[in-house]
Amino acid sequence: MIKSQQGNQVADYSKLMKRQSPESSATIKKQIHKRFQNRQTIRELYQQKAWKTLVKVGSQTKGLYEEYDTIKVQGQVLSVGDSVLINSGDQHDEDYVGTLKQIISIKEPTTAKLICLCRIQWYMRKSEIIKSKPKCSEWISEQELFITNHQEYILAQSIISSCKILSCSEYQELDEIESTIYFNRLEWDLQKKQFGNMDSVQQFCFCFQPVNPDRQYIQCDSCKNWYHFECVGIKNGKYNQKEFHCRKCQ
Template sequence: MPPSAAETEGGDGTPPAAASDASSYSGESGSESGSGPGPRTKRKPGRKPGRPKKRARPAPAAEPAPVNTEVPFKVVPTARAKGRKARDDDDIDAAFSYSIQPRALWDGLERFRHFVIGDEKFSVDDHVFVNHSNVVQEGVLTDPHEYWVGRILEIRAQDASHVYVKINWMYWPNELPDGRQYYHGKKELVASNHVDVIDAMSVSGRATVTHWLETDEDDNIKDLFWRQRYDSYSGELKPVRKHCTCQRFYNPDTTMIRCASCKIWLHEICLIKELIRAYRGQLDAAGVNIAFYKNLGAKRRAGKKGRARDGNDELAEQVYGPIDIVVTDDSHRAVYRDRADTECTLPLRCMACRADIV
């Protein structure tokens, strides 16, 4: 259930049980949370948040607070400091410089490592869902796309009714200026350097977000993830890794096959098109509908039937056609059915090194 009241940790001498480790915040090192990688994943966990340097004084006792009260702070970008380099990929403060105005008011607030809404505790470096409006949504969170997503950088409070969160926003791909691209997965977020200060009561719940590194060999992503960065001030969307002999990107909602010989990852649809080229006569004789793949992903002009296809649509989602590539623990094979409805197989061959994929 969404929270009904905000609490900073501690109280009038009787802090809640979870408040025994409340500490002043003394750093903003990056961190990624999420379940461990499953088969075929390409990600690594980030750094854990550093230990606080000192204990915090108990915050004021919890009191009911209005939802999304007016936030008197504004994040203002400033010039990048010379010689500053990011310590890691999550070091948002080293990626660009900003100030929070009015500075004196912000500096006068006390820092905390945690805050509590209802019976849920939120900490620095947690990813959270944030409501779009002042209305708290009732019920269990079912569709993450109905919320904004961000990472908590800092927590400050004046009292229990005025708790503020400095948050680093993650973007849903459809929120980008050019919208969702063919390689963006359904659970994909895009990291950014967009920072805001929000009221703690606008936080709806904790989000599990994983930093997916495409250099790994597995890609079974169960939770929300990010692999790409967006500079919200310059409008630049950082590139992601290219794959396959086609040198296009990878949508994790689709299948890729790894060649054990040259270690390259190949799009399933590219392998199928190579099979059609190599075994066209055999497939025609068997009555396989290879016309299904003829114009798949081909560029065409927009007409009365809708927008123009960009040539990458075939990689935007899993393709289910008359030829299927079956992957098991110890083999890969292409399967199709002939005119007699008999299952037939074809060997797979890497388009890069020409080695058999077994």
């Protein structure tokens, strides 16, 4: 016999089995076994941090799984589609960045506690990209992110706050740049460790690099092309003459 926390009788399964046919009794036994097996499985999967499997198990059990459009984390209301900063742990200097793709909760049957998980699409930072492409360090901005096709589940409480991810042109138009404002213009293939759409980005200067908003540029008054100060010999970030002509136009 199974009882509620108040001690009232819920169901006497031994009597129930006697009133059922052999086929229906077997079905009920399987349902009971599955229910209690899932209780243990969800607890174990949580301890193992096996989030993907936990979501799969939870979604297959009626009453344990629910999806949401919004979630409140650290006093902020976040919605599916928002970009967020995620705690990377004590071993990392930079927080992770991702976009919320799904918000779900899974109930742990024994304790009735809710496990809140978020499916995140990840971005890569400059520090991660230059490990594979060290020569790109000069043109990648400190606030630049690279979108990936990699998604995975995380605990909702690991989210720190929301952030903004702009286009490169939107970012360049800003007068003041906050630490939680980033921009994205390129994809990053995690398997091949290369950019996915590099041909779509315009290249500048004699060094033929994409624009880096962190660096200083000067425009030639003749050809209207832009050049790095360093590449045209301008030192200390100063140019006092009224006009500038690149070496091709001089």
